[in-house]
Amino acid sequence: xxxxxxxxxxxxxxxxxxxxxxxxxxxxxxxxxxxxxxxxxxxxxxxxxxxxxxxxxxxxxxxxxxxxxxxxxxxxxxxxxxxxxxxxxxxxxxxxxxxxxxxxxxxxxxxxxxxxxxxxxxxxxxxxxxxxxxxxxxxxxxxxxxxxxxxxxxxxxxxxxxxxxxxxxxxxxxxxxxxxxxxxxxxxxxxxxxxxxxxxxxxxxxxxxxxxxxxxxxxxxxxxxxxxxxxxxxxxxxxxxxxxxxxxxxxxxxxxxxxxxxxxxxxxxxxxxxxxxxxxxxxxxxxxxxxxxxxxxxxxxxxxxxxxxxxxxxxxxxxxxxxxxxxxxxxxxxxxxxxxxxxxxxxxxxxxx
Numbered sequence: 001x002x003x004x005x006x007x008x009x010x011x012x013x014x015x016x017x018x019x020x021x022x023x024x025x026x027x028x029x030x031x032x033x034x035x036x037x038x039x040x041x042x043x044x045x046x047x048x049x050x051x052x053x054x055x056x057x058x059x060x061x062x063x064x065x066x067x068x069x070x071x072x073x074x075x076x077x078x079x080x081x082x083x084x085x086x087x088x089x090x091x092x093x094x095x096x097x098x099x100x101x102x103x104x105x106x107x108x109x110x111x112x113x114x115x116x117x118x119x120x121x122x123x124x125x126x127x128x129x130x131x132x133x134x135x136x137x138x139x140x141x142x143x144x145x146x147x148x149x150x151x152x153x154x155x156x157x158x159x160x161x162x163x164x165x166x167x168x169x170x171x172x173x174x175x176x177x178x179x180x181x182x183x184x185x186x187x188x189x190x191x192x193x194x195x196x197x198x199x200x201x202x203x204x205x206x207x208x209x210x211x212x213x214x215x216x217x218x219x220x221x222x223x224x225x226x227x228x229x230x231x232x233x234x235x236x237x238x239x240x241x242x243x244x245x246x247x248x249x250x251x252x253x254x255x256x257x258x259x260x261x262x263x264x265x266x267x268x269x270x271x272x273x274x275x276x277x278x279x280x281x282x283x284x285x286x287x288x289x290x291x292x293x294x295x296x297x298x299x300x301x302x303x304x305x306x307x308x309x310x311x312x313x314x315x316x317x318x319x320x321x322x323x324x325x326x327x328x329x330x331x332x333x334x335x336x337x338x339x340x341x342x343x344x345x346x347x348x349x350x351x352x353x
Contacts, residue, residue, distance in 0.1 A: 128170065
């Protein structure tokens with residue numbers, strides 16, 4: 001259903017317009033248009049659906065189950081963007097406005113309560129003046145999934161619906177703003193296609209930024225799994241530190257990230273990070289192909305939510321194995337792919353965590 005909402009690419013493909021025979025420029029343009037930009041469009045479409053969903057639910061035209069499903073679609077689209085965070089979305093504190101995690105002290109619940117106490121009928125302006133903790137999908141998830149909130153109760157629905165709708169509108173406006181910055185003569189998509197430009201001097205610089213985003217995401221996967229596993233806390237499971245624990249969508253979101261990272265690796269047709277390495281680094285390509293397949297198969301083998309798996313020692317050991325697979329993928333990209341491309345990656349925001 002979500003795919004039907006994705007906005008069609010306007011005008012003629014920038015890739016088709018490019019006459020360059022430089023494989024680095026062709027790969028940058030292809031990944032920009034057919035992987036990164038399309039994922040941003042899907043995210044934008046999911047947020048439009050979130051606006052409609054919140055409105056219909058609050059007007060009594062839609063049930064809670066469908067409202068939750070619409071949220072999960074938006075959350076999945078956001079998770080899919082994690083390996084693709086270059087350009088506008090990765091600037092201006094925007095990512096924190098979409099999702100607040102890790103939430104080590106249950107700030108989401110506490111700040112939503114405080115915000116509603118101060119703003120019983122919140123406007124969009126109230127929300128945008130507030131903390132990023134209450135502006136994004138983490139707050140939306142709290143409202144529609146937290147066991148302490150009963151939206152079947154008319155009084156509670158009336159209390160929480162204004163905030164639910166304003167969060168959805170804020171997310172839609174944020175997505176519209178970001179996608180608009182991908183478009184146009186000087187937009188992000190053009191900057192991944194024609195060089196030099198105000199952002200990148202050459203195609204390899206753009207590909208380095210793409211690889212850097214992918215590496216940061218793969219490293220982040222380890223944190224998103226390792227934190228609830230308790231890797232940094234004497235191996236004591238911390239189920240409430242899992243990303244999306246309320247909606248039980250933690251593993252689904254990890255899968256979305258892996259799929260997007262793989263899309264960058266495989267690219268489209270002959271234009272990809274993989275294709276740039278294929279001729280001279282065949283063994284490395286085979287290793288990475290196998291590593292992606294292994295991680296996907298291990299993820300698919302889990303049939304229960306992460307919080308349930310953490311309570312089963314045998315399943316916890318399987319999760320540690322999955323962590324090792326994430327680590328292998330991360331290291332292969334951070335060290336081997338970067339070395340093969342002859343690039344130096346910059347600072348990783350997850351370093352030192």
